[in-house]
Amino acid sequence: MDAQGRGRADDIDPADQWVLNPDTGEYELRLAPSAAQSGVPAPRRPRSSDAGPRARRRTETPGRPRPETPGRAVPPPRRRRGAPEEPLPGRRGRRPVKKASKGRKVLLWTGGTLAFALVAGAGAGYFYIEHLNGNIASVSDDGASTGGFQKDKAINILLIGTDKRTGKGNDKYGDAGSVGHADTTILLHVSKDRSNATALSIPRDLIVDVPDCPTTQEDGTQKVIPGTQRVRFNTSLGQDGRTPSCTMRTVTELTGVKPDNFMVADFNAVKTLTSAVGGVEVCVGKDIDDPDSHLKLSKGTHTIEGEQALAFVRTRHAVGFGGDLSRIGLQQQFLSALMRKLKSNDTLTSPQKMLDLAEAGTKALTVDSQLDSIGKLKDLGLELGKLDTANLTFTTVPVVDNPVETVKSTVVLNESTAPQVFEMIRNDVSFTAVKERKKKEAAAVAARLKGTKAPASEVRVRILNGGAVAGSAQETLSWLQNEEGVTKSENAGNAPASLAKTTLEYAPDQAAQARRLADIMGLSGSAMKPGESVTNSQGLPALTLTLGKDFEGAGVPLTAPTKAPEGVQKSTADKVECAK
Numbered sequence: 001m002d003a004q005g006r007g008r009a010d011d012i013d014p015a016d017q018w019v020l021n022p023d024t025g026e027y028e029l030r031l032a033p034s035a036a037q038s039g040v041p042a043p044r045r046p047r048s049s050d051a052g053p054r055a056r057r058r059t060e061t062p063g064r065p066r067p068e069t070p071g072r073a074v075p076p077p078r079r080r081r082g083a084p085e086e087p088l089p090g091r092r093g094r095r096p097v098k099k100a101s102k103g104r105k106v107l108l109w110t111g112g113t114l115a116f117a118l119v120a121g122a123g124a125g126y127f128y129i130e131h132l133n134g135n136i137a138s139v140s141d142d143g144a145s146t147g148g149f150q151k152d153k154a155i156n157i158l159l160i161g162t163d164k165r166t167g168k169g170n171d172k173y174g175d176a177g178s179v180g181h182a183d184t185t186i187l188l189h190v191s192k193d194r195s196n197a198t199a200l201s202i203p204r205d206l207i208v209d210v211p212d213c214p215t216t217q218e219d220g221t222q223k224v225i226p227g228t229q230r231v232r233f234n235t236s237l238g239q240d241g242r243t244p245s246c247t248m249r250t251v252t253e254l255t256g257v258k259p260d261n262f263m264v265a266d267f268n269a270v271k272t273l274t275s276a277v278g279g280v281e282v283c284v285g286k287d288i289d290d291p292d293s294h295l296k297l298s299k300g301t302h303t304i305e306g307e308q309a310l311a312f313v314r315t316r317h318a319v320g321f322g323g324d325l326s327r328i329g330l331q332q333q334f335l336s337a338l339m340r341k342l343k344s345n346d347t348l349t350s351p352q353k354m355l356d357l358a359e360a361g362t363k364a365l366t367v368d369s370q371l372d373s374i375g376k377l378k379d380l381g382l383e384l385g386k387l388d389t390a391n392l393t394f395t396t397v398p399v400v401d402n403p404v405e406t407v408k409s410t411v412v413l414n415e416s417t418a419p420q421v422f423e424m425i426r427n428d429v430s431f432t433a434v435k436e437r438k439k440k441e442a443a444a445v446a447a448r449l450k451g452t453k454a455p456a457s458e459v460r461v462r463i464l465n466g467g468a469v470a471g472s473a474q475e476t477l478s479w480l481q482n483e484e485g486v487t488k489s490e491n492a493g494n495a496p497a498s499l500a501k502t503t504l505e506y507a508p509d510q511a512a513q514a515r516r517l518a519d520i521m522g523l524s525g526s527a528m529k530p531g532e533s534v535t536n537s538q539g540l541p542a543l544t545l546t547l548g549k550d551f552e553g554a555g556v557p558l559t560a561p562t563k564a565p566e567g568v569q570k571s572t573a574d575k576v577e578c579a580k
Helices: 102-110 114-124 130-135 244-255 267-276 306-314 324-342 351-364 374-384 418-426 435-449 472-483 508-521
Strands: 018-021 026-029 137-139 155-162 182-190 197-202 207-210 213-216 222-225 228-232 261-265 280-284 288-290 295-297 300-304 366-368 392-396 399-401 411-413 460-465 488-494 503-506 528-530 541-547 570-572
Touching: 130 351, 155 244, 155 374, 182 244, 197 244, 197 324, 197 418, 207 244, 213 244, 244 261, 244 366, 244 418, 261 267, 267 306, 267 351, 280 324, 295 306, 300 306, 306 324, 324 392, 435 508, 435 528, 460 472, 460 508, 472 488, 472 541, 488 541, 503 508, 508 528, 508 541
Parallel strands: 137 366, 155 261, 197 392, 460 488, 460 541, 503 528
Antiparallel strands: 018 026, 155 182, 182 197, 207 228, 213 222, 261 366, 280 300, 288 295, 392 570, 399 411, 503 541
């Protein structure tokens, strides 16, 4: 078997086949000529069992260059070990190109992981010939997304695992005849500075309101699928013909976070991805023998892949309280293990594993139409690849048993903690203690909020509406004057421009007034903007309070939470935890 078929030849080290392209600064797989090699695989043709009727596969565009066939010119083999290095043609006399660092290779080869893992597979395989694009199925986002992730903003990806019995060997799993409900759902939030991320699991049995969903039909027309009130979250997909865009809309309604993109995978994703990397290591704190999921493991650590890996993420009766919430914890442990394996040297130094991962990842995916190519997946993968696993937190939407049920089978939001979790994600607040961010915020708070506070009756302030709901300035004025004693306040109308965040601007000699108003309004130090005073309607110097889009009403504090509420279960991807 030649090097292309196996990833190595008799006298070729596979690691030596990765060559730095001096024009792009990226590593590519280059192979020496060998006899009678087979051509590049053609794009995979859609099969009726592979996707729903609305899924589409990328097809060859007329006039588009076809992949080169055997006999095409190939790059020359790399120099033998120990041989003197010759300068590249056309680059003689130039400074040698600096070799990419190990960290850079990690980004180029893996990207990130299930977005983490699935995107990592795609990000790793972007160099692997155009045929990989043919593996990717996509469906419309129906206008439910932001239009796709952006490199200079926080990223929110909705990951959905369905219980549909498609794919070889999956007929014994899931619900018989299932239309493909949202069995496992994770909202992955990646911070704007890529220093941290949160993977928020949404229980399938959570009672939610599913909104009306405009859905693209096979003929390109749109049909609005009516919403339903107080139903299980998992019915946001599949039920009544709902597509992933409807799950997107439901998540936005639930959390206030609008996803940038979505990815959908069935049972095959777990099996093929774990096999591609040679298995992942998991830990169980007791013997498990679950006849429902077919999982049988003794207490301790195990390397699992394929059917056994699928059984692991599906088991629930043998762990915790035996319900869906216990299974969510198990799935989070599995994803952490898979991410660690993807970033390990064992995976990164194996070209064959990387190619297998690229193939498996792209075949396992159904993505939205904004994310339907290797190039787009690669870009997303590189953004996710910047994460440190120690700062990737897995957590679950806080819930309680449904109080209206005698036999408990569904859950509802825990109203005391869930809103704070959602607010943290909306405000890009890390669930892990990211030291630099914490220091920066602490310094801002210490410098601006500490010190004497003027009496409320001495605070002079002009209130502007800079993006809040109409009438917010007048509402705040009435509240400050009638309930908080800030009688020297006035409504100054609309601000000249909209602001995302509420701000309070003041001159240095007004700091005591600003601290009092910040205390009343619940403003953070970052909302306080040292600057200049303005003149109010009486010709006196005043503060400027501009209500931004984050303003939720008079008396509602505007300070974003700086840590997760007490009792919210969370774990980070860098630590090995045993299922109990």
